[in-house]
Amino acid sequence: MNLLSVQDLQTHFIFRDIDHQLREAKALNKVNLTLNSGQVLGIVGETGAGKSLTAQSICGLLRPPAKIVGGSVTFQGRELLTLSEDEINTIRGAEIAMVVQNPRSSLDPLTQIGAQLVRLHQTHTGGPLAGSRKKALDMMQAVGIPDPEGRFTAWPHELSGGMAQRVLIAMALINEPKLLIADEPTTGLDVTVQAQILDLLNELVARFDMGCMIITHDLGIVAHYCDQVAVMFAGEIVEQGPTREVFLTPAHPYTQQLLAATPERLQLGVKSQLGGQPPDLFNLPTGCLSQDRCTLATEKCGAPPPLIEISKGHLARCHFVKPAEKGRSKSNE
Amino acid sequence: MSELVLSTKNLSKRFPVGRSGSFVNAVNGVDLSIKRGEVLGMVGESGSGKSTIGRTILRLTDPSDGEITFDGQDITTLPTKLIRPMRKDMQMVFQDPWSALNPRMKIGDLIAEPLRIHFNMSRSECNDRTEVLAERVRLSADFLNRTPSALSGGQLQRVCIARAIATNPKLIVLDEPTSSLDLSVRAGILELLQELRAETQAAFLFISHDLGTIKLISDRIAVLYLGRVVEEVPKDKLFSDPSHPYTQSLLSAHLPSDPNETLQRLTLQGEIPSPINLPTGCSFHTRCPVAINSCQSNVPEADEISPGHLVSCLRLKDGQNIIRRDLK
Ligand SMILES: Nc1ncnc2c1ncn2[C@@H]1O[C@H](COP(=O)(O)OP(=O)(O)OP(=O)(O)O)[C@@H](O)[C@H]1O
Ligand SMILES: Nc1ncnc2c1ncn2[C@@H]1O[C@H](COP(=O)(O)OP(=O)(O)OP(=O)(O)O)[C@@H](O)[C@H]1O
Ligand code: SF4
Ligand SMILES: [Mg+2]
Ligand SMILES: [Mg+2]
Numbered sequence: 068m069n070l071l072s073v074q075d076l077q078t079h080f081i082f083r084d085i086d087h088q089l090r091e092a093k094a095l096n097k098v099n100l101t102l103n104s105g106q107v108l109g110i111v112g113e114t115g116a117g118k119s120l121t122a123q124s125i126c127g128l129l130r131p132p133a134k135i136v137g138g139s140v141t142f143q144g145r146e147l148l149t150l151s152e153d154e155i156n157t158i159r160g161a162e163i164a165m166v167v168q169n170p171r172s173s174l175d176p177l178t179q180i181g182a183q184l185v186r187l188h189q190t191h192t193g194g195p196l197a198g199s200r201k202k203a204l205d206m207m208q209a210v211g212i213p214d215p216e217g218r219f220t221a222w223p224h225e226l227s228g229g230m231a232q233r234v235l236i237a238m239a240l241i242n243e244p245k246l247l248i249a250d251e252p253t254t255g256l257d258v259t260v261q262a263q264i265l266d267l268l269n270e271l272v273a274r275f276d277m278g279c280m281i282i283t284h285d286l287g288i289v290a291h292y293c294d295q296v297a298v299m300f301a302g303e304i305v306e307q308g309p310t311r312e313v314f315l316t317p318a319h320p321y322t323q324q325l326l327a328a329t330p331e332r333l334q335l336g337v338k339s340q341l342g343g344q345p346p347d348l349f350n351l352p353t354g355c356l357s358q359d360r361c362t363l364a365t366e367k368c369g370a371p372p373p374l375i376e377i378s379k380g381h382l383a384r385c386h387f388v389k390p391a392e393k394g395r396s397k398s399n400e
Numbered sequence: 401m402s403e404l405v406l407s408t409k410n411l412s413k414r415f416p417v418g419r420s421g422s423f424v425n426a427v428n429g430v431d432l433s434i435k436r437g438e439v440l441g442m443v444g445e446s447g448s449g450k451s452t453i454g455r456t457i458l459r460l461t462d463p464s465d466g467e468i469t470f471d472g473q474d475i476t477t478l479p480t481k482l483i484r485p486m487r488k489d490m491q492m493v494f495q496d497p498w499s500a501l502n503p504r505m506k507i508g509d510l511i512a513e514p515l516r517i518h519f520n521m522s523r524s525e526c527n528d529r530t531e532v533l534a535e536r537v538r539l540s541a542d543f544l545n546r547t548p549s550a551l552s553g554g555q556l557q558r559v560c561i562a563r564a565i566a567t568n569p570k571l572i573v574l575d576e577p578t579s580s581l582d583l584s585v586r587a588g589i590l591e592l593l594q595e596l597r598a599e600t601q602a603a604f605l606f607i608s609h610d611l612g613t614i615k616l617i618s619d620r621i622a623v624l625y626l627g628r629v630v631e632e633v634p635k636d637k638l639f640s641d642p643s644h645p646y647t648q649s650l651l652s653a654h655l656p657s658d659p660n661e662t663l664q665r666l667t668l669q670g671e672i673p674s675p676i677n678l679p680t681g682c683s684f685h686t687r688c689p690v691a692i693n694s695c696q697s698n699v700p701e702a703d704e705i706s707p708g709h710l711v712s713c714l715r716l717k718d719g720q721n722i723i724r725r726d727l728k
Contacts, residue, residue, distance in 0.1 A: 080550070113582045114554025168553050168580070169498045213447070214674035225415070225424075228495045228576070229446025251553070254579040255495065257445050257609050258653040259668060284554075284582050285610070287655025291663060311659050328583035329657045330612025344540055 076138035092348040109289035112299030127155035161191040164244035181219030206237040308381030318383040405603040412465035428627035444624030488518040491564040497556035508544030553580035
């Protein structure tokens with residue numbers, strides 16, 4: 068059984084605009100994802116493609132006018148989308164933890180950071196206060212906050228961007244969750260601290276058999292820390308597979324475009340590397356959502372492309388992707 | 401008109417810690433200069449004072465010590481009243497786009513705000529310019545009627561960039577401006593900055609943890625550690641000739657996006673020191689793999705090892721500052 072399985076998840080923004088017209092932005096269209104215990108899954112993709120929204124939908128953190136209109140999310144075999152608010156709140160913070168993209172918003176500005184960590188531990192794990200305090204200090208140490216004792220009483224506004232980020236990661240890990248969803252957890256951290264945190268996550272994944280989903284724009288993180296990668300475009304996962312395979316033989320045209328724009332390969336002044344505008348969520352094209360930007364597109368792409376299994380566990384949503392030839396084993400390639 | 405848009409001398413900033421009488425030494429004697437049309441990149445440990453430097457040079461917070469010269473004028477102690485009209489020429493893109501934008505305003509009004517404050521524009525001129533700005537940061541007109549909560553992180557970052565470039569400032573501080581952008585949009589923004597500097601000769605301080613991006617956009621790069629510049633290096637030397645031990649460890653932690661490239665990481669031992677009690681001597685000595693006794697007591701001076709390449713390390717002279725040969 069997968070630790071987390073997301074099937075055809077659809078989240079839309081439904082609201083009335085200034086002229087009282089009912090409008091619907093189809094932000095998540097078909098999100099299909101699986102994640103196993105002991106695995107790290109990287110989610111990459113265009114800005115605005117719906118990565119954060121996917122994470123929020125899974126964790127029950129959506130706010131109106133966002134609404135889940137279809138699909139299913141199962142965690143350890145249990146459907147999450149039909150749970151009551153109380154039920155999902157008990158799971159979130161304990162078994163499922165999330166590091167949100169906007170660190171300051173999830174820190175309580177009126178509580179010192181040590182107290183926030185202790186409170187979280189008390190709510191979900193409990194036990195003597197001294198134990199929670201020790202756990203909080205240990206976590207601060209583990210995420211590389213210098214002088215944890217001294218910083219225990221710091222207020223959120225006194226922290227640098229990266230320090231706030233680390234406090235948030237400590238908060239997510241303090242109850243030893245089964246699933247960690249981290250939305251750009253290391254932006255704002257220098258690469259040495261980033262490495263320390265990613266190593267820590269890796270260690271926890273192995274030690275507690277945790278599943279971990281990392282949303283990032285940093286392909287280096289995916290290349291070196293993620294077992295699996297999923298690529299998002301316009302509210303769809305267009306490709307998912309083992310990282311090495313996707314990076315070395317990207318199947319979907321958008322994945323190919325993305326991998327070509329890494330800072331190592333990019334040259335300023337060569338405009339062809341830049342994609343166009345993403346599709347209008349209020350008015351999605353029928354058929355393949357990337358057709359307007361895709362160099363391979365033909366009339367065929369006016370119909371929705373199927374999700375094709377290229378090889379075991381490597382899937383892509385494109386009319387021109389072919390399953391790898393059967394009977395050709397890796398060894399004679 | 402001065403060739404130098406910005407220079408600082410011995411810039412320092414301390415924050416009091418509660419009522420304890422001690423201080424967070426966020427910035428400790430920084431000398432910087434940026435010429436017209438130049439991009440100075442800034443990298444460094446998180447908490448090393450990059451954002452504080454950015455805010456201080458724009459006088460968004462007051463320095464504790466040192467001098468700031470902007471466009472030929474000493475602005476170190478200039479009263480806020482006189483700074484305000486200068487804001488048109490000095491803008492900042494803040495690290496956290498969520499708290500930088502008024503959540504109740506429409507995106508269109510947010511982008512137009514600096515235009516309304518600083519220029520005497522008619523409403524229709526203002527609207528036209530707002531649309532041009534949105535297009536330049538690759539936001540479609542549809543976003544202009546939304547409020548910030550209806551935008552993704554990367555979309556908000558682009559709103560902040562549009563606001564900062566609206567008045568064609570002489571100096572723009574960009575604090576992690578592209579961290580939430582996918583690679584192709586990021587490339588578009590970098591292109592935009594290149595165009596701007598060609599058009600308006602604007603100067604940029606570009607703060608980022610992404611070494612690849614820093615190398616692509618900057619002319620020179622300042623490497624910070626605990627509120628001090630430990631190395632200042634022309635961009636083509638950053639990867640080929642990193643000369644301060646901290647810079648070397650930083651580069652070794654850079655993750656290439658090719659999964660086949662093996663990592664040869666050099667992990668620093670020891671805890672990151674607290675800026676409340678700065679280490680004596682070289683502030684890196686507590687974690688430096690090649691430190692010697694004198695590093696604990698002597699503060700290294702900046703040495704110009706080749707034109708424009710400055711390094712502050714006591715072991716530079718004896719050639720023992722290199723912690724791993726294969727990095728070179
Ligand atoms: N209230 C709203 N009405 C319409 N569209 C919205 C609303 N709120 C968010 N959106 C859109 O939903 C899309 C998904 O946003 P999300 O924050 O998930 O993107 P993301 O992939 O995390 O991007 P980033 O990498 O920039 O953080 C965005 O294109 C955003 O503009
Ligand atoms: N208002 C404040 N009060 C007290 N300390 C502060 C304040 N603002 C910043 N600091 C401290 O000053 C130091 C430098 O912070 P700054 O935000 O400049 O770092 P940074 O280099 O931008 O880090 P990051 O890369 O994490 O954003 C940190 O130790 C921070 O905790
Ligand atoms: S001065 Fe000494 S401690 Fe500082 S970087 Fe050089 S060798 Fe290391
Ligand atoms: Mg996001
Ligand atoms: Mg900062």
